[in-house]
Amino acid sequence: MKKQVNEANNWISQQLKESPQIGLVLGSGLGVLAEEIEDQVVIHYRDIPYFPVSTVEGHAGKLVAGTLMGKKVLAMQGRFHFYEGYSMQEVTRPIRVMQELGIKQLIVTNAAGGINTNYRPGDLMLIRDHINMMFQNPLIGPNVDEWGVRFPDMSGAYSEELRQLAKKVADEQKMELREGVYIGVTGPSYETPAEIKMLRKLGADAVGMSTVPEVIVAGHAGMEVLGISCISNMAAGILPQPLSHEEVIETTEKVKNQFISLVKGILKNMKGE
Amino acid sequence: MTNDDYVMVQGEERIRRIQEAAAYIREHLDETPEIAMILGSGLGVLGDEVEGAVKIDYKDIPHFPVSTVAGHAGRLVCGELAGRHVMVMQGRFHYYEGYHMSQVTFPIYVMKELGINNIVITNAAGGLNRHFQAGDLMVITDHINFTGSNPLIGPNPDRYGPRFPDMSRAYDPSLIQLTLEKAELNGIQLQKGVYAGISGPAYMTPSELIMLRELGGDAVGMSTVPEVIAANHCGMKVLAISNITDMAIGEELEPLTHEQVIKMAEQTRPRLLALIKSIIPGVR
Numbered sequence: 001m002k003k004q005v006n007e008a009n010n011w012i013s014q015q016l017k018e019s020p021q022i023g024l025v026l027g028s029g030l031g032v033l034a035e036e037i038e039d040q041v042v043i044h045y046r047d048i049p050y051f052p053v054s055t056v057e058g059h060a061g062k063l064v065a066g067t068l069m070g071k072k073v074l075a076m077q078g079r080f081h082f083y084e085g086y087s088m089q090e091v092t093r094p095i096r097v098m099q100e101l102g103i104k105q106l107i108v109t110n111a112a113g114g115i116n117t118n119y120r121p122g123d124l125m126l127i128r129d130h131i132n133m134m135f136q137n138p139l140i141g142p143n144v145d146e147w148g149v150r151f152p153d154m155s156g157a158y159s160e161e162l163r164q165l166a167k168k169v170a171d172e173q174k175m176e177l178r179e180g181v182y183i184g185v186t187g188p189s190y191e192t193p194a195e196i197k198m199l200r201k202l203g204a205d206a207v208g209m210s211t212v213p214e215v216i217v218a219g220h221a222g223m224e225v226l227g228i229s230c231i232s233n234m235a236a237g238i239l240p241q242p243l244s245h246e247e248v249i250e251t252t253e254k255v256k257n258q259f260i261s262l263v264k265g266i267l268k269n270m271k272g273e
Numbered sequence: 274m275t276n277d278d279y280v281m282v283q284g285e286e287r288i289r290r291i292q293e294a295a296a297y298i299r300e301h302l303d304e305t306p307e308i309a310m311i312l313g314s315g316l317g318v319l320g321d322e323v324e325g326a327v328k329i330d331y332k333d334i335p336h337f338p339v340s341t342v343a344g345h346a347g348r349l350v351c352g353e354l355a356g357r358h359v360m361v362m363q364g365r366f367h368y369y370e371g372y373h374m375s376q377v378t379f380p381i382y383v384m385k386e387l388g389i390n391n392i393v394i395t396n397a398a399g400g401l402n403r404h405f406q407a408g409d410l411m412v413i414t415d416h417i418n419f420t421g422s423n424p425l426i427g428p429n430p431d432r433y434g435p436r437f438p439d440m441s442r443a444y445d446p447s448l449i450q451l452t453l454e455k456a457e458l459n460g461i462q463l464q465k466g467v468y469a470g471i472s473g474p475a476y477m478t479p480s481e482l483i484m485l486r487e488l489g490g491d492a493v494g495m496s497t498v499p500e501v502i503a504a505n506h507c508g509m510k511v512l513a514i515s516n517i518t519d520m521a522i523g524e525e526l527e528p529l530t531h532e533q534v535i536k537m538a539e540q541t542r543p544r545l546l547a548l549i550k551s552i553i554p555g556v557r
Contacts, residue, residue, distance in 0.1 A: 128480075129478050129479055129480040130478055130480065130481075131478065131480045131481050131484055132478075132481065134421075135420075135421025135422070135472075136421065136472075137369070137472050137473065137474065137475060139369070139473075139474045139475055140368065140369050140370075140371055140472060140473075140474065141369075141370070141371035142370065142371055143474070149530070149531065150474055150531060151473065151474050151475070151476055151529075151530070151531045151534075152474070152475050152476065153476050153528045153529050153530065154475050154476050154477060154478045154481075155476070155478070155479060155526040155527060155528045155529065156528065157478055181480045201487070202484045202487070202488075203480050203483055203484050203487070204480075216475050219475065220475065
């Protein structure tokens with residue numbers, strides 16, 4: 001596994017002009033942010049050795065490296081989901097590659113369903129914490145000690161410092177920013193109303209099918225993580241209409257300007273070490 | 274680990290492997306053990322107190338999994354302890370290591386083949402119950418399987434137990450009672466509670482810990498549940514005790530390392546070992 005990551009990493013390093021400092025994982029409909037990156041180097045997943053290839057509509061499947069708000073970034077436009085049939089190791093492979101490239105800070109974004117009844121479609125939510133309801137853990141298996149400890153701490157999986165920074169930027173931009181707990185499920189079926197009720201009782205504010213594996217691995221890697229959910233729809237049972245992937249994409253289209261300006265504002269203020 | 278450790282070996286082949294492992298162990302023993310013990314991190318030392326010890330390395334037992342964790346010796350120690358014939362597992366197998374659930378529980382069925390009907394299990398766990406504190410011992414009264422898997426998924430080996438085993442008394446009430454009495458007699462403070470079993474290896478987030486407490490968990494850990502399900506499947510009586518090595522209160526969570534867990538486990542060890550030794554003579 002380490003060997004495969006190294007090979008992918010070597011290959012990517014050869015394409016890059018500079019070492020990236022900050023990783024960006026862009027969720028459904030949020031990939032547009034990558035278009036704003038300057039001095040772009042674009043690397044298609046299909047060309048990277050041992051890299052999985054994304055199968056979902058709306059996920060472009062490429063790495064975009066370059067400069068954004070003065071920071072050297074590496075953005076994933078398109079990610080890998082467990083529900084596509086990838087192993088947890090494949091889902092999190094890009095994070096390992098980022099770790100090997102020396103990236104210490106990660107911004108993860110996703111589209112999520114709102115569970116908290118105060119939320120509205122189009123809200124942006126800072127992830128304060130997560131609950132892993134995927135019944136899988138990407139770290140099961142022999143531990144690679146060079147990557148991290150056997151039993152990584154998860155008490156501060158989402159950096160307090162980066163959350164404070166995000167709130168400050170949102171304030172400055174007069175943008176409403178929620179903060180809540182993201183619960184990760186496997187999908188691909190959306191949750192039933194009964195399941196949403198249960199997830200709310202378990203402490204969740206938003207639900208989605210990604211992010212948790214990536215953040216566990218980023219935590220294992222010792223990265224500072226910032227997570228932002230775009231509440232693309234209200235989860236089942238809250239509003240009287242059925243859910244569709246089209247609705248998710250439509251809402252993210254509407255909030256993408258807000259999202260882009262928030263992330264850019266955050267990037268500008270990050271130390272970028 | 275070998276490839277066989279990651280996948281499930283099913284049906285007759287699985288039973289054959291369990292029996293071969295048991296036969297190998299039996300050849301090395303003069304007496305049949307009455308009580309098996311699976312001891313958590315740092316507690317394997319109890320094996321060193323076994324008299325007339327016969328030691329069998331896991332790697333020599335046909336089809337037996339081999340431990341990948343540093344500090345887990347990886348052997349069976351059989352002999353006499355507190356007047357009873359025991360078999361101590363020094364080193365256990367965890368789901369987070371990558372073993373298939375059927376491998377994690379392989380030793381349980383080997384014990385059953387050897388004729389063992391009582392099993393004592395210990396583990397290190399995080400305290401979810403606000404009334405606990407680090408260093409407490411907790412006798413497990415029940416568990417919640419939050420590992421996301423079940424060791425009995427797959428074709429049922431009817432030789433060992435029913436397709437749908439009862440879990441209404443997974444932790445034997447008379448052994449719990451015995452433990453409470455012995456603790457009181459020896460002046461050892463003992464908590465009672467529900468163990469929530471997770472896969473690990475990442476420790477839980479604050480939100481996950483709050484959730485587990487709301488669901489009824491008093492302690493959380495990464496072992497024991499698979500073994501207890503398998504032991505119940507094959508009709509063994511189970512006693513399990515958690516060593517509360519750290520407090521896992523989501524609202525006031527501090528960062529945790531494995532080293533802290535080990536350190537606290539060592540401090541509590543003498544009390545836990547004394548408790549176990551006082552219980553053994555009363556196990557029937």
